[in-house]
Amino acid sequence: MSQHTSSTRVLVVGNGMVGHHFVDALCQQQMGAEITVFCAEPRLAYDRVHLSEYFTGKTADDLALTTPEHYQQQGVTFFTDTKVVEIDKSAKKVKTNHGDWFEYDKLVLATGSFPFVPPIPGNDQPHCLVYRTIEDLEAITDSAKQSKIGVVVGGGLLGLEAANALKQAGLETHVVEFAPQLMAVQVDAGGGRLLKDKIESLGVRVHTQKGTKEIVAGESCRYRMVFGEDDFLETDMILFSAGIRPQDALAREWELEIGPRGGIVINNQCQTSDPDIYAIGECALWNNFIFGLVAPGYTMARAAASHIAGGDDSFSGADMSTKLKLMGVDVGSIGDAHGRTDGALSYTYENQPKGVYKKIVVDGEQKQLLGAVLVGDTSDYDTLLQYALNGIELPEFPESLILPDSGEGKPALGADALPMTATICSCHNVSKQDIVTAIDSGNGSLPAIKSCTKASTGCGGCSALLKNVVDSELAKRGVEVKKDICEHFAYSRQELYHLIKVGNIRSFEELLAQHGKGLGCEICKPAAASILASVWNDFILAKEHVSLQDTNDTYLANMQKDGTYSIVPRVQAGEITPEKLIVLGEVAKKYNLYTKITGGQRIDLFGARVEQLPVIWEELIAAGFETGHAYAKSLRTVKSCVGSTWCRYGVQDSVGQAIDIENRYKGLRAPHKIKMAVSGCTRECAEAQSKDIGVIATDKGWNLYVCGNGGMKPRHADLFATDLDTDTLIKYIDRVLMLYVRTADRLQRTSVWMDNLEGGLDYLKDVVINDSLGIAAELEAQMQHIVETYECEWKKAVEQQESRKRFRAFVNSPEQDSNIVFVEERGQVRPATAEEKASLNDSQRIAIKELA
Amino acid sequence: MSEQKWKDICELTDLVDNSGVCALVNGEQVALFYLPASQSVYAVSNWDPIGEANVLYRGLMGSVGDTPVVASPLYKQRFDLTSGLCLDDETISIKTWPVRLHDKAVQLAC
Known part of the structure; x- marks a missing residue:
């Protein structure tokens, strides 16, 4: 109690994405604050935006945004499974559910939100779940194992994410939405209609304009959701995703100002009604608005951190435009998507056969872009967003911005048209001015600017725009835009080609010695190998060339995710004799290979281990096959x-x-x-x-x-x-x-x-x-x-002892890679998943056939 | 360090110039890379923690500045051959072993 040193004690309640971002932002301020984090969940912050990837094999560790070690290195104290239950504002201290008291100079509430469960009778039964935390996902996984049909209540952004999760878990999936359309906040009626068609074509049933009256026992399934008389849907599990509510209970109980419909009221510095207490993220109410997206939460976190450190960053609202992929469907929403501004006019383009819907909303004068809805094709999003955010005057025919390119090219939004305040990278909040400043302080290349400003290192969506801005600014300064292939050669590929041809250069070593520096890399080595092959056509596995090749070229086969290879013999023009077809079948059977017909009229044999490749090819060559170069840039x-x-x-x-x-x-x-x-x-x-x-x-x-x-x-x-x-x-x-x-x-x-x-x-x-x-x-x-000078590379490789040596799994042991495990599916092998590998015992594994 | 025992793994002739091979040492897969210009050998784990497969010895060897690296053949992340650190994701690193050339033998401390 009395050990108060001179450093500022900052307590952070909540360790979601925003709470964690605040910790990072405050550490970056380097004010020497003593930071303590209370996290109600059993683990530190993780990426909730990509939560559904948990069902496609990502683990809790993959989703983690930080680690205990990282916090320790930063000097951050943290308690997991710990809630704050009491705030003593006058003594400036808080109490946890374990009964411990902690004093603070500044208290930051980042308590987030909780899923809203509609008050439907029967909503509290088992297998009625919500979708927010990793623990929720674990419960959903358990429930899905005992279910065949699943329903998501709520057709908003999160609801569709949740439906995707159920579909990934293999359930027959339904979405029940009270409103007449999906994603009613972001998308207009026309876009909603197309979105529904697209999502239904992916096998998810969508029921709009349905309100659930009660949940009772079902006949063919566990539950029956009753919508009206004779109107019902049977399901084994129900996921509620009908919106979020700010988690403001603590603030409410200890009398901070709360909005009429919830949310902790904050000012532009993210201070609550008590100036030493801040609120950020989904629990905070700014200008009567809750921001349910991560980017505004991050901006609040930076503003609060800055204010605590004596800086002057502030939060002044946020653009709620979004671009995302829902179940593989591209959806974009910008600004006033519904055209609610007085006098607003709109242009709509719909292409039903292609499943594309685009609408732009403009002001009465047709000079300014107010909003946009894009479904099925979001390629215009970045350009439209720049128009909307920067008030750039629209071209003469605004519809040209969303109409298909008629061959004359769309009116290009030149980098010069953007004002200095234009945000280029919204993930890291980098403006055009920041980029210009970086260039003026000596960063003369795209990679340098990226590492200096962090632009385009988040989602990467702005990379083309960033390149345009950088190229145009460099050109203005008379800098020739460099086309260097990598750090080892100050030449483009075309220049290297000439150096090799004119200089009669026969190996990478010569090329590096005469024109490059360092050891080379994964970019220049394969490029040089390709040029050497195009010019001289030497054997690519010759001693001086072998270390240059990408792994597929080195092993003359295509590496798959588990480190095994696929083999594609050449079948000229797709014409093949019955005898050769039988050989392919027999070889595949003998070596237990998965077989599939390719798009190029050939047959692909999967699952060969590196040491099996030469033996398999010996048999194929004997039958008259030659390499198909499926592994090569050729x-x-x-x-x-x-x-x-x-x-x-x-x-x-x-x-x-x-x-x-x-x-x-x-x-x-x-x-x-x-x-x-x-x-x-x-x-x-x-x-x-x-x-x-x-x-x-x-x-x-x-x-x-x-x-x-x-x-x-x-x-x-x-x-x-x-x-x-x-x-x-x-x-x-x-x-x-x-x-x-x-x-x-x-x-x-x-x-x-x-x-x-x-x-x-x-x-x-x-x-x-x-x-x-x-x-x-x-x-x-x-x-x-x-x-x-053509030669079949495989024929040459199996004939030469020196190249065959490369195909040993281990230089000192005849054993095989024990991590390569197959299971059976549809009568063929496939790689076992990590979970399957962990659960299979030896007798269940499909034996890898011995070499002949 | 005094407790470390140098163990023969393979012959120098088993290595491939400017590239990798794999050895099995006490059940662990060790990727060995050889740089003939400086007579250097590097030993790192063969397990690619990002691609989740035993493939690193089949990656391309190169340099970033003065640091020798291997790029994973699966998703191209680069690993520092001396420290095991992943250059493209600083939260990830792979195991490394002390390794040396002794006469014509490649030896690992383990």
């Missing part, structure tokens, strides 16, 4: 339809053409993977227009399409030339590919490469078709060299 497959040989509509032999093309370009190392396809007629069954190189038969020859791709950001290929004969077709492909190999950036697909060529498609046509640079013959000759 040509993967040439997909084909069956063509004129069989098809009633085919006009050319697409299979034969695809086989020839695949055999020509197999093994070509490139900046990224390359996919191709050949269709036998205009019906385009081989989907050639989604490939880097697409060929479509016409009655006069072949149409060539270039630079398309599927994947994360699909792009249609562009028509490059029409009605070509086969010789010209191959010539053009040779030239396009070799130019790509020479000039693209590392890991740049052909589509992005072409878009970045000055002049784009027209320039490419000029170089390839008209030979405007006079390099066509050289490009073809280089391709011919690659074609003529």
Whole structure:
């Protein structure tokens, strides 16, 4: 009681996300405060925003935001399982549920909120649960094990998160919402309708406009939720997620000012009615508003910490715009989403087949953006948010901001248009001014600015915008934007290519000695390996090259999550004899491999351990197979339809053409993977227009399409030339590919490469078709060299003792990795989960077959 | 340190230049990396605590500044080969062992 030293004693009640952020913020103030934390839960702060990931295998430790050791290092005293039950404001001390008293100079209430459970008769039975803490999740997991059907009451943001959790747990999942639509706070009626469709298509049943009258015993399930006469839903468990209420009981009982509908009243410094007591996060009421999101809570935490340390940060409200993914559905909401501002007008775009809904709300003058709703596609969110937050004047036709790009490009929001106050990174509250200041104090590159300002190190959603701002500010200062591949080489990939070719450099060691520094890294080594292969085409497992390869290239197979590999033999154009098909089946059976047909018309064999790879390949090679390069940045497959040989509509032999093309370009190392396809007629069954190189038969020859791709950001290929004969077709492909190999950036697909060529498609046509640079013959000759020096890497690897040594699991033991464990699913093996590994006894494990 | 016993694990010829191999030592998987330029050997746990699999020896070896590192083959996080610290997540580290070359043998203190 009497040991009061000169340092400020700060007690923090509650260790949720906001309480924890406050502790961090106060430690950063370095005022030497003596911090004591009381945490009612059995563990320290964890990430409640990503709570549903607990059901996809994340553990409590994964979700933890701090550790006891970390708090100890910071000198923070903490008590878990400890509640504060009494506040003595005049003596400035608090009492815990264990009966201990603690004195304070400053008291911070970060008690959060509790889930609201509607007063429905029968809501207090077993298997009627809430969703907020890890303990709640444990209870839900237990209950789910004894249930088949689960209902979430509440169709808001948290309710849909909870429904996702039930679905992950394998239950038939329903959402019951009192309002006529889902997410009524953030989304308007049109967006809500689409959201409901999308969520139902994912297998979750949504019941809107349903109020539960009582919960009684069910007939086919444990409970029956009664909505009205003859209107009911049977379920085994019920999760209430009908909103939150501020946890203000302590403040209420010890007479701090409370709002009429709850919440501890605070000012801009987050002080309550007692100036030595602060409240932050979901328990606090600012300007009659509770902020139920984490970002405003963090801002309050920083404001309170600053005020305690004598600083002048304050809390002046927060933007409640959100962008999130609910069950894989993108949802965004900005500002006045419902258009409630006087005189507001709106523009709506809806694309039902694609499941996209976008609305913007503007002022009567159509000059300012007031709000927006985005469902199914949130790619415009960042731009719209900048318009709304910074009051940037809208373009002449505001609808162009949400309409699909008609090819002329959307009006770009240049980095220069943003005011200095514009928030670029909202996770770390970094403004454009902060970035400009960082540049002016000598941070001349994107990584330096990121580490100095922390911008774009949270969710990463602002990374493109940040790059724009940085590039534009650097350009203004006359700084050339660096394209260095990494810290070891001050060159771009294209420059390295020239250094290697012109300097006749044959190994990474030479390249590093002549042009680089350090040891290299996971970026420059594979890039150099790829360039060396494109230029000289030496064996990639040769002694001087082996340490450069990514693991997939080193082991000539694709690493899977458990450290085993998958094997994809080449099946040219997807044509395979019954005999070869049987060999694949027999090999898979012998080595107990999981088999799956790939999207590229091949067969993937999964679950091979590293030491099994050479033995399996010996058998495959003996049967006439060769490597499929599925592991490499190189040509993967040439997909084909069956063509004129069989098809009633085919006009050319697409299979034969695809086989020839695949055999020509197999093994070509490139900046990224390359996919191709050949269709036998205009019906385009081989989907050639989604490939880097697409060929479509016409009655006069072949149409060539270039630079398309599927994947994360699909792009249609562009028509490059029409009605070509086969010789010209191959010539053009040779030239396009070799130019790509020479000039693209590392890991740049052909589509992005072409878009970045000055002049784009027209320039490419000029170089390839008209030979405007006079390099066509050289490009073809280089391709011919690659074609003529092709060797099957696997054939060479199994023949050479030195390369085979690499495939030992242990250099000093014949044992196998005991962490690789399989279980059976649908008649095949799959990797056991961590839980399964822990619970299986030896006899239940699927035996790993012995090597032949 | 005086109690430490140096134990032969494998031959120098078992190591791969500028890259990793794995040894089994008292039931633990130890990833061994070899830098021929400075004749240095590094020994760290083969367990990738982020990818949760025994794969680190199959990662790419490189440097960040003067620090030798390996990048996990699964999700590319980099680990300092001398301290075991993860450069991309300071809350994570992996076990390291004292290791040396003795004649043509690779020896671990354990």
